[in-house]
Amino acid sequence: MKYEEVQEILDRYWEGETTLEEERRIKAYFNGGQIDARLSHIGPMFQAIREEQSLQLVTKAKAARIRPRRYLWAIAASLALLLTAGWWMFRAADTTIQTAANTIDESSQSIKIQKVVEKPPSSLAIEAQPAQNTLSIKRKASRKRVKTTPFIDSETAMAMAEIKAALALVSSKLYAGRNEAIKGATYLERMEKIPKRKTG
Amino acid sequence: MTWDLFHQQVFPIRHKLYRFALRITGSVHEAEDVVQEVMEKVWKTAPAQTENVQNWEAWCMTLTRNRSLDKTRSQTLRRTSPLEVEVDRKSDTVTPAQATEGNDLIAHVKLMMQQLPEKQKLVMHLRDIEELSYDEIAAALQISLDQVKVNLHRARKAIRKKMIND
Numbered sequence: 001m002k003y004e005e006v007q008e009i010l011d012r013y014w015e016g017e018t019t020l021e022e023e024r025r026i027k028a029y030f031n032g033g034q035i036d037a038r039l040s041h042i043g044p045m046f047q048a049i050r051e052e053q054s055l056q057l058v059t060k061a062k063a064a065r066i067r068p069r070r071y072l073w074a075i076a077a078s079l080a081l082l083l084t085a086g087w088w089m090f091r092a093a094d095t096t097i098q099t100a101a102n103t104i105d106e107s108s109q110s111i112k113i114q115k116v117v118e119k120p121p122s123s124l125a126i127e128a129q130p131a132q133n134t135l136s137i138k139r140k141a142s143r144k145r146v147k148t149t150p151f152i153d154s155e156t157a158m159a160m161a162e163i164k165a166a167l168a169l170v171s172s173k174l175y176a177g178r179n180e181a182i183k184g185a186t187y188l189e190r191m192e193k194i195p196k197r198k199t200g
Numbered sequence: 201m202t203w204d205l206f207h208q209q210v211f212p213i214r215h216k217l218y219r220f221a222l223r224i225t226g227s228v229h230e231a232e233d234v235v236q237e238v239m240e241k242v243w244k245t246a247p248a249q250t251e252n253v254q255n256w257e258a259w260c261m262t263l264t265r266n267r268s269l270d271k272t273r274s275q276t277l278r279r280t281s282p283l284e285v286e287v288d289r290k291s292d293t294v295t296p297a298q299a300t301e302g303n304d305l306i307a308h309v310k311l312m313m314q315q316l317p318e319k320q321k322l323v324m325h326l327r328d329i330e331e332l333s334y335d336e337i338a339a340a341l342q343i344s345l346d347q348v349k350v351n352l353h354r355a356r357k358a359i360r361k362k363m364i365n366d
Contacts, residue, residue: 016353044305057218
């Protein structure tokens with residue numbers, strides 16, 4: 001664009017009589033780089049307009065929305081990890097209890113059997129004296145006892161085992177606690193003795 | 201408001217609305233809020249109400265202007281506004297010190313445009329920065345065509361006068 005042409009449009013621009021097309025042309029001219037020296041003082045005006053035109057809304061909402069999701073994934077992953085770890089530990093503990101319960105179950109069963117096996121002869125000996133006909137009935141009863149008692153269902157056995165384990169734990173703790181208490185008591189006794197010695 | 205209509209007519213002009221809100225409020229944060237609120241309002245408007253809308257851009261611009269003016273008014277009325285907000289508001293627009301510093305003439309022009317009387321400032325913004333037609337400006341600002349021309353003429357004359365004097 002020639003200087004005269006630009007100047008002509010500019011004159012009308014200041015008066016507010018230019019079309020949008022003419023305004024776009026002079027904007028392009030002033031932002032094109034080759035500005036006539038006589039018009040250089042107008043340059044900043046159109047450069048300012050161009051800068052203002054390039055202003056854009058920066059959507060922060062998107063960035064803000066992504067972050068919590070990332071955290072959520074991390075939380076979900078760590079929770080899953082914790083849950084699986086917990087499950088493994090629980091399972092391991094469960095199996096040990098079960099094996100313990102099984103051994104106890106077996107041993108208790110054998111004890112019960114032994115006891116029951118032992119009993120019949122003595123009862124027989126007692127019963128044998130009063131009458132012979134009652135013997136058969138008692139025998140049947142004892143037989144029944146032999147058959148029924150050893151079969152403790154696994155649930156009760158497990159419960160028993162658990163109670164035993166719990167009691168053992170409590171007793172061991174009690175023992176440790178008692179030891180600590182004794183230690184503390186002796187320590188206090190000693191502490192009491194020291195000033196007595198000094199004063200005495 | 202349907203999804204298609206929103207995406208074709210309203211969403212693409214969000215930057216325009218933002219610049220307009222920024223021109224009025226002078227605060228980046230408030231301008232962002234204004235655009236958000238305008239978008240929400242447009243989206244929630246019942247279809248019966250939008251039937252008469254001929255020019256979506258002008259309609260959104262009007263909403264943006266009203267919301268921005270409400271914000272600036274409530275800001276000036278609120279005497280107990282926190283200090284940070286005031287500092288923030290100043291930092292977003294060009295300060296006189298920044299403008300006169302060295303030969304930053306562009307910043308100086310920006311400041312001059314920001315300091316124009318309300319109507320002149322908005323008319324000039326919609327014409328020179330958003331390149332709207334006189335009719336669109338009249339619709340957006342709800343003023344007559346003559347008012348648009350008079351205010352644009354005064355605004356440009358004021359800028360020219362200042363540029364020659366400086």
